[in-house]
Amino acid sequence: MKRSTKRSVDQQKSGRILGMPEQAVKIATVVVLIGIWEMLSQAGILNPLHFPRPSKLIATFWELVTVGYPTGITVWVHIKATVVRILQGYALAAVVAIPMGLAIGRSHLLLRATNPIITFARSIAVISLLPLAIVWFGVGELSRILLIAWGCFWAILTNTVQGARQVDVNYINAARMLSTSKTQLFFRVILPATLPRIFAGMKIGLGVGFMVIIAVEMVGTIKGLGALIQQARFYYSSHIAIDGMIFIGIFGLLISFTLDRLERIILPWAVGLEEVER
Amino acid sequence: MNHSGFTKGLWASWLGFIILLVIWQCIATFKLINPAVFPGPLSIVHTAIFDVPGGRLLQHIGISLFRVALGFLFGLGAGVVLGVTCGWYLKLGSILRTPIELIRPIPPLAWIPIAIIWLGLGEPSKVLIIFLGAFFPVFTNTYKGMVTIDPLVVRAAQTLGLGGTKLLLRVVVPATLPDIATGMRIGWSYCFGCMVAAELIAANSGLGYLIMNARQVGEISIIIYGVIIIGVINLITDFIIQEVLIKRKLKWQYITT
Numbered sequence: 001m002k003r004s005t006k007r008s009v010d011q012q013k014s015g016r017i018l019g020m021p022e023q024a025v026k027i028a029t030v031v032v033l034i035g036i037w038e039m040l041s042q043a044g045i046l047n048p049l050h051f052p053r054p055s056k057l058i059a060t061f062w063e064l065v066t067v068g069y070p071t072g073i074t075v076w077v078h079i080k081a082t083v084v085r086i087l088q089g090y091a092l093a094a095v096v097a098i099p100m101g102l103a104i105g106r107s108h109l110l111l112r113a114t115n116p117i118i119t120f121a122r123s124i125a126v127i128s129l130l131p132l133a134i135v136w137f138g139v140g141e142l143s144r145i146l147l148i149a150w151g152c153f154w155a156i157l158t159n160t161v162q163g164a165r166q167v168d169v170n171y172i173n174a175a176r177m178l179s180t181s182k183t184q185l186f187f188r189v190i191l192p193a194t195l196p197r198i199f200a201g202m203k204i205g206l207g208v209g210f211m212v213i214i215a216v217e218m219v220g221t222i223k224g225l226g227a228l229i230q231q232a233r234f235y236y237s238s239h240i241a242i243d244g245m246i247f248i249g250i251f252g253l254l255i256s257f258t259l260d261r262l263e264r265i266i267l268p269w270a271v272g273l274e275e276v277e278r
Numbered sequence: 279m280n281h282s283g284f285t286k287g288l289w290a291s292w293l294g295f296i297i298l299l300v301i302w303q304c305i306a307t308f309k310l311i312n313p314a315v316f317p318g319p320l321s322i323v324h325t326a327i328f329d330v331p332g333g334r335l336l337q338h339i340g341i342s343l344f345r346v347a348l349g350f351l352f353g354l355g356a357g358v359v360l361g362v363t364c365g366w367y368l369k370l371g372s373i374l375r376t377p378i379e380l381i382r383p384i385p386p387l388a389w390i391p392i393a394i395i396w397l398g399l400g401e402p403s404k405v406l407i408i409f410l411g412a413f414f415p416v417f418t419n420t421y422k423g424m425v426t427i428d429p430l431v432v433r434a435a436q437t438l439g440l441g442g443t444k445l446l447l448r449v450v451v452p453a454t455l456p457d458i459a460t461g462m463r464i465g466w467s468y469c470f471g472c473m474v475a476a477e478l479i480a481a482n483s484g485l486g487y488l489i490m491n492a493r494q495v496g497e498i499s500i501i502i503y504g505v506i507i508i509g510v511i512n513l514i515t516d517f518i519i520q521e522v523l524i525k526r527k528l529k530w531q532y533i534t535t
Contacts, residue, residue, distance in 0.1 A: 022372055025372065026376045029373050029376040029377070030377070030380070050395065109290055112290035112294070113291060116292070117294055121509075123467075123509045123510075123513040124509035125470055125474045125508055127471055127486075128478075128486065128504070128505045128508045128509075132493075132498070132501050132505060135496070136316075211385040211386075214385055215387040215478075215479075218479060226388070229390075230391050233392070233394055233395055238392060238395045241395060242392060245389070246384075248384055248385070248388045249383040249384040249388075252383045
């Protein structure tokens with residue numbers, strides 16, 4: 001991780017704390033914190049019902065992977081259920097939002113006409129649609145997928161619109177000067193120039209979808225990471241809830257890490273624009 | 279853009295909304311979808327006027343806003359204080375940031391079950407979740423603002439003899455304010471989502487409860503009305519934060535950049 005520590009205010013340029021490299025200090029911090037937590041629970045200062053010991057959390061971790069919670073539903077089943085839902089909703093949102101965003105972004109009239117609707121729809125909290133989705137589409141999978149799609153949709157749409165609007169006029173003029181047809185102009189100039197923003201929108205959208213799914217899974221299902229922690233709450237099993245949260249955190253990190261990598265592979269021109277322009 | 283283009287645009291922006299409403303009303307009027315399941319805008323207006331007493335609605339809005347404001351203020355305070363501390367004392371910061379960065383990937387809504395186990399079903403658990411919604415964006419943006427501050431600004435202040443706490447409070451923190459403001463806006467919208475989710479899952483008052491309760495009794499127009507109210511309040515409060523607080527207080531930042 002790069003940080004701009006070149007500040008004259010603090011002469012702390014060495015990157016070493018108490019004579020140790022920064023990474024070591026960070027690891028030590030985690031170890032010490034977990035150690036304190038373990039000791040406080042052992043001593044009975046922290047209520048073990050609320051703050052289970054880290055050693056118990058590790059044992060539970062293993063139990064979740066092998067036996068599962070509720071029994072028989074291992075953490076892999078939960079993760080799979082969540083992934084399948086996110087992917088379905090996400091794909092649905094992307095398929096609708098990207099063409100729509102391109103159309104809106106390239107047309108002044110459409111942009112004007114949809115702007116208030118988009119602004120308002122974006123300010124609606126996705127979760128507040130949960131009761132409505134349940135009434136309309138039942139408590140099944142369809143409701144969950146549609147809610148995820150709704151959450152992702154607006155992020156992808158607004159970013160696509162922004163991207164399509166901000167295509168450099170010089171590119172378009174240059175392409176026109178070379179007498180490109182309208183279809184060619186769209187597929188060879190506008191679309192590639194918009195892709196970085198579309199990707200940014202897809203990244204934000206996935207983040208939103210990830211947040212939505214956790215809440216949505218808390219209602220009416222026992223499969224999924226959100227369901228796992230909600231079930232744990234019903235049975236007052238804080239160790240399972242905390243382990244579930246750790247799984248959710250790791251899962252979220254994995255998603256954003258993969259997307260960053262993917263962006264560099266698929267869209268090299270979005271990152272090193274300056275290097276290409278000589 | 280020329281003047282006529284602007285007025286045309288304004289006209290178009292309302293037209294889009296009106297077309298949407300008309301289509302919606304037509305679906306209900308011609309019973310394309312059962313109006314009991316998919317009520318039109320007119321019956322929602324009817325519900326708004328006759329079925330939901332204004333006093334009760336204001337009560338729900340009041341309690342929801344109170345929860346959001348409380349959690350948000352705690353989150354804002356903690357985020358700014360910790361962000362400034364981590365950005366000013368970098369070595370202490372890299373220790374303090376370690377646990378924060380470890381917890382950050384967990385979305386605030388995933389805290390709902392453990393918050394209920396820890397604090398019960400009452401107000402504290404909701405405020406905790408809303409707090410988390412505000413804390414992380416405010417903290418990360420404040421910290422980012424602190425470490426990416428223009429070194430020239432700091433050096434200029436030092437040349438003029440400022441140092442220590444005075445440098446921090448008179449120069450560095452004001453220079454970080456735009457980033458704090460960004461964190462505030464993101465945090466506020468997160469808080470709103472957290473409030474609704476927390477109220478849906480466990481509450482007996484507030485806007486989230488209003489729509490969840492309407493679902494149980496099958497009053498779909500009340501649900502839609504509640505969703506719209508939540509959206510409008512979010513829109514208004516975001517506008518207040520952006521236009522009134524940020525633009526007015528940070529005018530100088532927007533002029534220079």
